[in-house]
Amino acid sequence: xxxxxxxxxxxxxxxxxxxxxxxxxxxxxxxxxxxxxxxxxxxxxxxxxxxxxxxxxxxxxxxxxxxxxxxxxxxxxxxxxxxxxxxxxxxxxxxxxxxxxxxxxxxxxxxxxxxxxxxxxxxxxxxxxxxxxxxxxxxxxxxxxxxxxxxxxxxxxxxxxxxxxxxxxxxxxxxxxxxxxxxxxxxxxxxxxxxxxxxxxxxxxxxxxxxxxxxxxxxxxxxxxxxxxxxxxxxxxxxxxxxxxxxxxxxxxxxxxxxxxxxxxxxxxxxxxxxxxxxxxxxxxxxxxxxxxxx
Numbered sequence: 001x002x003x004x005x006x007x008x009x010x011x012x013x014x015x016x017x018x019x020x021x022x023x024x025x026x027x028x029x030x031x032x033x034x035x036x037x038x039x040x041x042x043x044x045x046x047x048x049x050x051x052x053x054x055x056x057x058x059x060x061x062x063x064x065x066x067x068x069x070x071x072x073x074x075x076x077x078x079x080x081x082x083x084x085x086x087x088x089x090x091x092x093x094x095x096x097x098x099x100x101x102x103x104x105x106x107x108x109x110x111x112x113x114x115x116x117x118x119x120x121x122x123x124x125x126x127x128x129x130x131x132x133x134x135x136x137x138x139x140x141x142x143x144x145x146x147x148x149x150x151x152x153x154x155x156x157x158x159x160x161x162x163x164x165x166x167x168x169x170x171x172x173x174x175x176x177x178x179x180x181x182x183x184x185x186x187x188x189x190x191x192x193x194x195x196x197x198x199x200x201x202x203x204x205x206x207x208x209x210x211x212x213x214x215x216x217x218x219x220x221x222x223x224x225x226x227x228x229x230x231x232x233x234x235x236x237x238x239x240x241x242x243x244x245x246x247x248x249x250x251x252x253x254x255x256x257x258x259x260x261x262x263x264x265x266x267x268x269x270x271x272x273x274x275x276x277x278x279x280x281x282x283x284x285x286x287x288x289x290x291x292x293x294x295x
Contacts, residue, residue, distance in 0.1 A: 041267065044261075067258070070083065071249070071268055091272075093156055098159075099224060103220060108201070110174070114176045131166075132173060147162070218277070
């Protein structure tokens with residue numbers, strides 16, 4: 001009994017040391033990861049004079065929101081000095097419909113491929129899955145031609161169309177992997193009760209899809225909001241998303257470089273995606289886990 005107690009003592013100390021070592025490592029990694037955000041935030045709250053004379057990582061001696069106001073409504077993007085405000089709403093108008101449409105179409109596709117077996121279903125799913133691995137650059141010229149044919153070139157509607165098409169492979173993959181776990185007996189029982197294709201989808205599958213819908217919405221919103229290549233390639237003055245405007249503001253020089261305005265503009269551009277992950281991040285992990293385990 002005494003020997004077992006002696007043996008358990010060093011083992012417990014080892015476990016405690018490993019646990020605290022893990023906590024310390026996680027803390028250092030989090031500190032390293034959050035350091036750029038800290039620098040951005042503190043710099044955006046400083047005046048230009050304090051930035052020139054002070055340290056990059058020092059706290060602001062006097063907090064001011066002038067840089068935020070300038071970044072929102074007065075920063076110059078090319079020859080226009082209207083800030084990020086109009087481009088922010090362009091991104092909202094672009095991202096929200098694209099997320100809703102691509103999520104709905106992905107749910108329909110995943111529902112059909114997973115539960116309504118037909119000849120060539122696996123081939124079609126493989127082709128759609130292949131679309132997930134096509135680089136952005138490959139589709140630029142064909143998509144530009146297609147937008148020209150449809151009369152959507154240079155418009156926000158064109159950007160919505162592009163993001164729906166490109167995101168359809170991902171949304172189909174998410175919903176298909178989630179729906180294959182649902183028992184086919186539910187469909188048979190619904191058919192016996194007289195339910196058709198869409199009635200089964202709306203009344204049976206959609207209520208069970210909340211976890212994967214959250215995953216898809218977060219994924220699509222993040223990808224669409226942060227996209228730069230499609231925005232700079234398929235938009236024009238007045239329809240550009242916020243990422244293009246941010247690039248123009250940072251690279252525009254009209255005298256003294258205003259680092260505080262640049263940092264404030266970058267935080268404003270990233271704020272929606274940060275809020276989405278803070279609010280719904282746990283549901284994202286839960287939905288991914290559910291889909292991967294069941295699929």
